[in-house]
Amino acid sequence: MTYVRMKRARCAKAGIESRLVSLPATTTTAELVETLQSLSQDAGVHGILLQHPVGPHIDERAAFEAIAPEKDVDGVTMSSFGAMSFGLPGFASCTPGGIMRLLDEYEVDLAGQHAVVVGRSAILGKPVGMLLLARDATVTYCHSRTTDLAAIVQEADVVVAAVGRPRLVRGEDVKPGAVVIDAGYNPGNVGDVDFDTARTRARLITPVPGGVGPMTIAVLLAQTVDAASIQLGLAGR
Amino acid sequence: MTYVRMKRARCAKAGIESRLVSLPATTTTAELVETLQSLSQDAGVHGILLQHPVGPHIDERAAFEAIAPEKDVDGVTMSSFGAMSFGLPGFASCTPGGIMRLLDEYEVDLAGQHAVVVGRSAILGKPVGMLLLARDATVTYCHSRTTDLAAIVQEADVVVAAVGRPRLVRGEDVKPGAVVIDAGYNPGNVGDVDFDTARTRARLITPVPGGVGPMTIAVLLAQTVDAASIQLGLAGR
Structure with a gap:
């Protein structure tokens, strides 16, 4: 609810109308799918965000699709x-x-750099790895089954931590001069990176909160404007 | 034409009817898309293979889609x-x-293993990396812009070479006991791995030809049977 409120407030500030569709906890996958299909067909709606994760009884992938x-x-x-x-x-x-906008803004050259992505979720780890790969980074995906995370992080020019485990990436494993992106958020305003030790070695590092989080909402709004522009025939892709 | 002939011969042997749709070199993207859409709607067709790469004037992605x-x-x-x-x-x-069937057949346990994929094509490198990741391997994607391929290969428990550069992976860089999958094919029956030196260090290694190649056609046929079974209502997924 906090996230949703923040997104709606940012929408209002940017002049984007938002509509909150609240469904009861007992909603079935079929009902959620129907709601999303109906919004997909509604000409008055240009962008759809399903706040997730959804309840465990819902087929989240079916809803997304x-x-x-x-x-x-x-x-x-x-x-x-x-x-x-x-x-x-x-x-x-x-x-x-x-994350890609942050890297671009700080002119981080990714070609040939070794980027290590810690986490492999469908919404964060997997796609950020693919975006880094498209920019010619050498990309390693690490996750809970990775046996020697420290050794792999030590080789990274760019680290993206996106797993949701507090301070999983230790500062002592950050290669001096590396770029560290902390996309984790854990209770108590703690990221997936041990910020205090990592900052002494990293060339660039994002704090938690105030690093990746605000960028996420900014991209959501920017993409909503893009979607509306395209659907209203005001711009091509 | 050789590949197409081989596939048709293997279909015939397996009792799968195949239809060859030959289009002239002057075919446009729109014409190819139309042909594929028409086959997609043809109830007498259960599986479609577009032999690729297509000509440079064709939008291959549009055709695939x-x-x-x-x-x-x-x-x-x-x-x-x-x-x-x-x-x-x-x-x-x-x-x-x-490749995954080969690894399964030889009971290669992938969980926690470091798999290095050399190549990032949409049809080979990218998907094989995703399949390895789904099986809990730690996955690194290397490619033409990777700066120190040898050092990364040296860390690999599993190497998948899929880039189309003769003997790019040197035997001396293969970790003793590693599993080496050579999905490359270069003129003169040469793979992407230097087989003669790599075989002395690898625990398991695929030859070229006769390794991955025949598996590709086998999977094509198996998936065609699956597709037909589903479309004919003989099996669920």
């Missing part, structure tokens, strides 16, 4: 993932899209 | 890529699917 690709401003459909993976026009998942 | 997902037995659509990436039911790209 009910969002029309042209309104998928949160970049959660398989079609959007394919576009990110194959370098085609489309909407990025918002957090990965925000 | 004209194949109905339920007939995409070659696993080339974005929808199939999404299914491979997210561990959902669907058709694998045939060469990656064949």
